[in-house]
Amino acid sequence: MKKFLLSAAVAALALGAASASALAADKYKACWVYVGSIGDFGYTYQHDQGRLDVVKALGDKVETAYVENVPESDSATAIERLARDGCKLIFTTSFGFMDATIDVAKKYPDVKFEHATGFKSAENVATYNAKFHEGRYVIGQIAAKMSKTGSAGYIVSFPIPEVVAGINAFMRGAQSVNPDFKIKVIWVNSWFDPAKEADAAKVLFSQGVDILVQHTDSAAGMQVAEEQGKLAFGQASDMIKFGPKAQLTAIVDNWGPYYVRRVQEAMDGTWKTAQSWEGLKEGVVNMAPFTNMPDDVAKAAAETVEGIKAGTVNPFMGKITKQDGTVVGEDGKMLPDADILGMNWYVKGVDDKLPQ
């Protein structure tokens, strides 16, 4: 009797499952794997905004799914589950998912994959990344013009190339205005710990800097700047709500246009593997409105943005002196992409040491 009841229950549940999955049969399914939670109001939040843009733009023709809080050491399970669940195009949004994405892609040649910020691709695995350092050059210039002490505080998470390139681009921007500009760096060793970020911000302000730059996700540093009457730059999202008198601008991740384009291509059958690396020009990196600064500074910043878009200005163009005094690059030429994507050295003027 007990067995019968149990199997009846299973059958009923199975029926429920069958009826629900039949509904979604003819839609194109695009899926996302996130490293954090979509409520982090930072990196993952911005990727999910991109997913929502896809839903908005393509409406009924597309079905989306996502898995959040996926640990990097066991991401293959989540990625493979999506592939088995009928996802045709899967975006894996953290560097740590790289090898797992490649492994799963080999097993599912008919599914298309897109891996963010990595360097391994395949027939069915494209990579995409954003030139965040372009935005960092712009804020470097603004910081050098706005700082009264000639120094900025810089809160950072982990020393990965994107972060290191960001620091260098910021310094190059600042040095183009004030060659003696200084930064003080604090590594909080976490992408996500608002209290630590706030502590680091307070420590930096106590050390005499008057502008805060961050490469961590939360708006905690911005709030500290607002309270102490200092200035700051937002990261990942526009944080003006948290610092109406403090935010100068913010570097906003805007994955929507890229996601919409790639999903559309996949639906049309024109999707091809590629290594996309876009920035201000393509709108993947946006600058929030220039606020809390004199008009001439805002105007100059806008000009720099235009220059970067036009290709006449770039943080890694021309000769660059490294921290150890050696010189790389040539006048009028860009540093090779690979050198920026794998950057592991500081430009001259950065008072910090990188783990080697």
Place this chain on the structure above:
Amino acid sequence: MDALIPILLTIVTAATPLVLAGIGELLVERAGVLNLGVEGMMIMGAVAGFGAAFVTGSPYLGILASIAAGMAMALLFGFLTLTLATNQTATGLAITLLGLGLSGLIGKPFTGQPITRLPNWDGIDILVVFSFLLAGAVSWFLFRSRAGLIVRAVGDNHTSAHTLGYPVIRVRYLAVLFGGACAGLAGGYLSLSYTPQWIEGMTAGKGWIALALVVFASWRPWRLLAGAYLFGAISILAFTVQTFALGIPSQLLSALPYIVTIVALVIISRNRLMLRANTPACLGRPFVPDR
């Protein structure tokens, strides 16, 4: 000198949530109950406090809401471990899981929204002041009042406390609720004052540090206060040292608060008699009266 005062104020704000949650858990453990759900109660306090302040515009109502949310989670913990005599360790961990999930669901509409911060003077607000009063009050209560004597008796030997006619379960319920209120308040301090915003998982392990500090303090309130300030001070000093760019690996500096806490505990613990006198002997053991 100019740099010193802001650094001291930063240490105060860093230590306050640890003091609030730690003192609450200290009383709970003195009554013989081990509640590993501090992190879960704390984050519920954070989201409820933020939510109430966001909706009503008053951070003070936020404080009340955070206390209420912490107590609600504690009540659930109490019902399971005290009325149903479930395993305290596992139940506490389940409370943490539930709290992290539930707070994320409740907090969804609050992501990326600002609120009015609790009024403060250079970071010192009523909750900071209250954390000192709380440590003093709990210390007085435990060692100078009759009710505190009963709490300690219940934690040291619930069987004889019961024989003497003390209501073991009721005392433990009250202690657990008090602990929940304190943990909720600590969460409220995070989302209303320390970093006035709501982000999923924003407690980031603070509840665990508070738990460890209770042990560090060998269940004495003033020592807990000292421990929290030691932990906060080392964390902040580690950041300060980083700004000098000496080339010390930042991971080593980040690990310092933990290492120093362990070393300090080892030094304190060498006095075994003192330690034994303060450890609640019935910690973590369920009590079911024989009838």
Place this chain on the structure above:
Amino acid sequence: MLILERRVERARLWMWASPVLALVLTIIAGGIIFALAGVDPLHGLYTYFISPLMDGWDREKLIAKAAPLVLIGVGLAVCYTANVWNIGAEGQFVAGALLAGLVPVYFSGWQDASVMAVMLLLGVLGGLLWAMIPAALRVRFHANEILTSLMLVYVVRLAYDWAVRGPLRDPHAMNFPKTVRFDGWQVLPAWGEIHLGAFFALVAALVLYVVMVKMLKGFELRALGSSPRAARFAGFSEHRAVYFVFAVSGALAGLAGACDVMGVSRQLQAPYEPNYGFVAIIVAFLGRLNPIGVIFAGLLLALSYMGGEAAKVSLGVSDNIAKVFQGILLFFILACDTLILYRIRWQGRG
């Protein structure tokens, strides 16, 4: 109000009925949660509890996920039986993974069966040595192991982070924090998705079951756990027992760490916070500190993870709903367990 009445002996009926009752209650509560989240409750429950068991891939993944939980959980069960509170298994896990990962980094060309054995042994050694710190601090200085073992989790995580970003970094990985990929003999053999770690978990559980139930050592540890004073009079050494249980639980956690990097991710990468060591605490208690019980508890927890992930993917519910659901499931299981030892009565005041 509700009161409990101790049963004279464990109720055989409830030993079996309690998990069933817990499941029924969870299904009802789960149905309500899914309904509130706007998901058809039947479909939701099917996805959560049954779909992870419906095909081979899911079942294999389930076992692979349960392996580290069981491996760590049985060690912790032994620890807690002796009333020693190792809550830092997560750190011992990471230490094991780190030490095992040194071999492929420094001896990438070492390719025969011996390299696998050496890596596994290094994993065991890493976990064991890291566990010896809280053990020695407790024995020598009476330092409470709850604090020391927990704090050491954060310390080893940072040490791991430093190592993987610095000396162990793969020179061809564009300066990202990961080592070279493990290859050939450095990777655990697997059947489908199930790697050798699952086998170790089973063996560890069976061996510890025999030790705890059939051998004097088990009696000694239980005696020290339940009445330390009496055990000391019987001539059992508390110090030796502390070292022993920390060694066992640390070694198993370290082995689990080695198996995780050798069988699943096949590299060290940062950040590395799988949290198996913390979840295994729940597993140990859910298995009633019995090694065989831990196997079932580990499978159940793994099911709740796989079900949660399936629900996220096919129903679009958030990670948070999965966590709430997991919490409620645990509450019901723990509460229903009460029925084994106690009768529940309703009594008016008076």
